[in-house]
Amino acid sequence: MKRISLAVLILFALTGEALAQSIDLSGILPPGQGAVSARIIQLLAVLTILSVAPGILVTVTCFTRLVIALSFLRSGLGLPSTPSNIVLISLALFMSFFIMSPTLERVWNDGINPLLENKIDEREAYKRASQPLREFMQSTVREKDLRLFAQLAQNRLPAMTPEEAASDLRVLVPAFMISELRRGFEMGFLILLPFLVIDLIVATLVMSMGMMMLPPTSISLPFKVLFFVLIDGWNLLVGGLVRSFG
Template sequence: MTCKRHHLTLLLLPLLILFAVVCAAIFTATDAHALGLPTITFGVEDANTPQQVSNALQVLFVLTIVSVAPAILLMTTCFTRIVIVLGFVRQAMGTQNMPPTQIILGLSLFLSFFVMSPTLTKINEEALQPYMNEQIDQTAALEKAIAPMRDFMFSQVREEELTLLTEITMKSEPTDQKDVPTMTLIPAFMLSELKRAFQMGFLIYIPFLVIDMIVASILMSMGMMMLPPVIISMPFKLLLFVLVDGWSLVVGSLIKSFGP
């Protein structure tokens, strides 16, 4: 009980500190003007010049990008395949919520950063840093940032899915990768990732399914039909997974699947 209270205190402490900071900022807001300190204000003002309208639209655009950033991560990176395969591993072992969902998502996120590191490095060198140094404008930076992502998606997309989407969205058949719009490439890439992830999940399920069938047959032959086979087979699944170093095999296969 004491341990639970200690953990609860650790969780509530950051919230209490944040609440105290907000309260202090509210109560001292009037004194900030007297002392000449900078303050932060929120409000809506009339836009009288094109520059003010442009700034407001840029802020709205940034807020929109931040809100849909998780979806962008899912659509244009390797995160989809990794998280689905790791979810299949957990379901195949029948360990319910072990490892927890937070662990699966965290591992998938870091593996995604590992796989995407060459692409992200290229974006940083060719688009972000020149834009931060005011060498290129926003339009050029966006074009240079999209190009490495398109190269990655083209290296992983399957021809069948890309042909399906281009036939639906385009009037003429593209002759080059540059002719394929990004909005057509992204769903084709997503379909390819889903297909590969389910193929890998099927292969992962096979050895665990064999163990379930063997245990069920033995229990039925012994007349223990009322005993759930999952209770007996789970320790053998865990033992098999540990003996073959399952996590290393799964993670290694996932990373190698994104190779050229």
């Protein structure tokens, strides 16, 4: 009993010493200007940006065009689940990093890295980091789509001039997205066209032989796969997609 009482006293003593120690927030929060509350808000803003990073990837990069073209290829081959979604998305993702690498390097060197080193504030970092992405979208977007959203912006934001509307992200991002959708569907048509010719030829041969109950797709599928392999389709498709961004 005495041993138990002694152990309890030692435990309370250690607990009291631990509670007496103060928590140093400097070890949790990164050093920089501003109060602790400002640094906490900055960390919350960074976490918010990371949570919407997939949406940013789709809207301001070349990912949309790539994944649409790859999806049309799978539909043209007549293979609804081969390659799988994870394979196509991974391929489009790494192709996007390859195409966007000069732009992303500028985003890091001009905006994010100086912010982490406390050389600039958040507003200046946003301005510098968004400039390379803005230049990339302006070099790719169609003038017709950009003009459409610029006119809509003038109706909703009368104080904005046409020049300001053309460079504003609220105008540039949706115009860039519908431009990428259009180009993706144009490439999808070119991808589907040779497979459609094979389907028509096989369907004509099947009908001429009187095999009415035989699905033509079951016969054309191996020919389409063989055709795609013989022309080295993956090399042609990926090379064409990368070259489409100059």
